[in-house]
Amino acid sequence: MNSEEHSALSGQPVDQATHFEIERFLVREARALDEERYHDWLDNMVAKDVIYQLPTQEVRYRRDRKTIGNAQTTYLYNDNYDVLAMRVARFDTGFLWAEDPPMRIRRYITNIDAQWADEEGEVDVWSNFIVYRSRAQRDNVSTHGRRRDRLRKTDGQWQLASRVITLEQRVIMDKNVHCFF
Amino acid sequence: MLDAKELVDTKNSTQAKKIFGDREVYEQELERIFGRCWLFLAHECQLEKTGDFVTTTMAEDPIIVTRHKDGSLQAFINSCTHRGNKVCTAETGNSKSFVCNYHGWVFATDGSLVDVPLKERCYHGDIDQSQLGLPKVRVESYRGFVFGCFDDNAPSLEEYLGDWGWYLDTWMVGAGEGMELVGPAMKSTLQCNWKVPAENFVGDAYHVGWTHAAALEVLGGELAGLAGNSAEMPYDDLGIQVTTRHGHGFGVIHHAASSIHAKREAYDKYLQASIPKVAENLGQARADLFDGHWNCTTFPNCSFLYGTNIFKIWHPRGPNEIEVWSYVLVHKDMDEAAKKEVVKQAVRSFGTAGTLESDDGDNMVNATTANKGAKARKNRMSSTMAQGHEGPHPVYPGIVGSSFIGETSYRGFYRFYQEVMAAQSWDDIRENNDSWDDIFDNKDYWKNKLAGDQ
Numbered sequence: 001m002n003s004e005e006h007s008a009l010s011g012q013p014v015d016q017a018t019h020f021e022i023e024r025f026l027v028r029e030a031r032a033l034d035e036e037r038y039h040d041w042l043d044n045m046v047a048k049d050v051i052y053q054l055p056t057q058e059v060r061y062r063r064d065r066k067t068i069g070n071a072q073t074t075y076l077y078n079d080n081y082d083v084l085a086m087r088v089a090r091f092d093t094g095f096l097w098a099e100d101p102p103m104r105i106r107r108y109i110t111n112i113d114a115q116w117a118d119e120e121g122e123v124d125v126w127s128n129f130i131v132y133r134s135r136a137q138r139d140n141v142s143t144h145g146r147r148r149d150r151l152r153k154t155d156g157q158w159q160l161a162s163r164v165i166t167l168e169q170r171v172i173m174d175k176n177v178h179c180f181f
Numbered sequence: 182m183l184d185a186k187e188l189v190d191t192k193n194s195t196q197a198k199k200i201f202g203d204r205e206v207y208e209q210e211l212e213r214i215f216g217r218c219w220l221f222l223a224h225e226c227q228l229e230k231t232g233d234f235v236t237t238t239m240a241e242d243p244i245i246v247t248r249h250k251d252g253s254l255q256a257f258i259n260s261c262t263h264r265g266n267k268v269c270t271a272e273t274g275n276s277k278s279f280v281c282n283y284h285g286w287v288f289a290t291d292g293s294l295v296d297v298p299l300k301e302r303c304y305h306g307d308i309d310q311s312q313l314g315l316p317k318v319r320v321e322s323y324r325g326f327v328f329g330c331f332d333d334n335a336p337s338l339e340e341y342l343g344d345w346g347w348y349l350d351t352w353m354v355g356a357g358e359g360m361e362l363v364g365p366a367m368k369s370t371l372q373c374n375w376k377v378p379a380e381n382f383v384g385d386a387y388h389v390g391w392t393h394a395a396a397l398e399v400l401g402g403e404l405a406g407l408a409g410n411s412a413e414m415p416y417d418d419l420g421i422q423v424t425t426r427h428g429h430g431f432g433v434i435h436h437a438a439s440s441i442h443a444k445r446e447a448y449d450k451y452l453q454a455s456i457p458k459v460a461e462n463l464g465q466a467r468a469d470l471f472d473g474h475w476n477c478t479t480f481p482n483c484s485f486l487y488g489t490n491i492f493k494i495w496h497p498r499g500p501n502e503i504e505v506w507s508y509v510l511v512h513k514d515m516d517e518a519a520k521k522e523v524v525k526q527a528v529r530s531f532g533t534a535g536t537l538e539s540d541d542g543d544n545m546v547n548a549t550t551a552n553k554g555a556k557a558r559k560n561r562m563s564s565t566m567a568q569g570h571e572g573p574h575p576v577y578p579g580i581v582g583s584s585f586i587g588e589t590s591y592r593g594f595y596r597f598y599q600e601v602m603a604a605q606s607w608d609d610i611r612e613n614n615d616s617w618d619d620i621f622d623n624k625d626y627w628k629n630k631l632a633g634d635q
């Protein structure tokens with residue numbers, strides 16, 4: 001595909017074969033995280049220039065059009081590859097009491113919609129999720145949200161180039177959200 | 182009536198475990214602590230223009246804070262005087278008035294009732310709007326930090342902060358511009374009693390090396406040595422902790438503002454460049470504290486870490502639940518790029534998805550639930566660490582403990598807790614203004630220690 005052909009595709013839904021690959025990628029990624037294979041995730045599924053964000057939302061009236069995400073605003077996650085790696089490294093220290101006994105986490109990924117991005121070999125993917133976290137005896141929480149991902153195909157493999165997560169809950173009904181969505 | 186002396190024993194420095202879960206204790210706290218003390222509402226940077234508003238809560242009472250058209254800050258209870266509905270359901274914005282969704286009563290930004298639909302035809306003109314404004318709350322601001330108080334008999338905010346204000350000025354005045362908050366607040370819930378995180382921030386540097394061992398190790402800052410309590414550290418030389426009148430307190434690790442995180446060049450540079458100006462504004466004692474790392478609580482429920490720069494309010498939602506609201510503190514005169522870096526770092530450590538935040542959550546929940554049982558709740562908790570290794574200091578106001586790790590400020594926090602819970606009114610509390618620090622009876626601690634050091 002030359003660049004002219006590519007730019008004509010930008011914003012168009014991906015073809016069936018590509019959609020299938022992307023869906024498989026997201027499901028495999030979710031399983032790697034469910035199974036706590038964090039290094040596998042980082043090494044094989046996450047691009048080195050990844051941007052991983054979860055902006056904080058405010059409850060405002062419709063007439064109030066202030067946008068979120070400017071320079072001075074809070075994000076629950078605003079990470080690059082090194083910071084994601086640092087989060088993962090905590091598991092390797094042997095000191096991570098909150099994860100020992102381990103949590104049980106299941107991720108459900110739905111409503112996948114993919115379209116060609118403006119960069120060649122990249123796609124924009126929207127998906128909804130439910131993350132079910134169970135801890136200790138009866139500490140069970142479901143978190144719902146949406147992701148807008150940029151995936152990039154490198155050497156025949158899809159990788160996560162960016163992820164912007166939104167959570168619908170304004171007040172997180174959990175003690176924290178320190179898990180990967 | 183509860184026996185406040187049974188709830189808190191200041192001599193032996195113990196507290197009844199039931200203070201973490203008992204409904205009767207909690208109801209009395211709502212009346213006597215949250216009904217009397219100054220509670221953090223907002224920062225003025227959220228209320229710059231006429232009509233700007235923020236909604237929050239004082240304990241469980243919903244509150245609207247506004248910038249009124251005469252330039253004043255106003256606060257009032259967000260509950261319609263007609264049938265009790267909330268009159269504002271957004272958390273922030275700008276508005277000329279607040280219109281109740283239920284019947285359309287209109288309140289101005291000072292809470293006064295300015296319009297009632299069908300006033301002539303249905304009320305027959307027989308309604309006194311002047312008596313139906315939203316109940317006002319006292320509002321005062323300290324260096325841009327806005328507090329509210331329900332009690333007309335309470336001292337001014339400045340008096341309430343007292344010597345704690347002397348310390349706060351270190352960075353609330355600092356090099357001249359002071360600090361502001363970056364939001365939106367991150368909000369989450371924790372099934373714990375509000376005092377568990379409040380006491381933790383007022384004086385618990387002890388838990389840092391153990392609770393946060395994993396995060397400290399991977400963050401790789403200078404304080405990584407605390408991880409697992411493994412390093413040989415001269416704890417008594419690294420910092421101090423302080424309690425002041427009205428239960429406020431903090432611990433400081435000297436020159437460690439940025440030491441939890443590695444790689445904070447821009448922030449370090451800002452701090453070091455500002456120190457001479459801080460010394461000029463406030464003197465050397467506070468200039469020496471300016472680049473420290475502080476863990477703090479302004480009594481009762483406003484806590485922050487200066488250095489890491491997270492700012493939290495623990496809003497009680499019953500005896501066993503709180504809402505955690507977390508903002509980021511930034512120095513106003515820092516450049517935008519450096520501010521951005523501070524925000525990122527603060528959120529990564531103590532935001533809702535923060536690496537250190539997640540370490541604390543389980544402990545705080547379990548410290549609450551483990552005290553519910555019929556036997557456990559009759560037992561007591563201790564806060565005796567380094568008791569006696571504290572006293573008045575020639576330089577620093579309040580009562581100063583020997584090390585940043587110790588429980589001096591726990592003792593001060595719970596001494597005041599006991600005092601407010603027992604008092605009939607602020608008049609009773611005022612009577613103790615000159616004797617509040619009697620429980621810290623080693624008056625010559627610092628005189629002897631400093632003489633010995635020479």
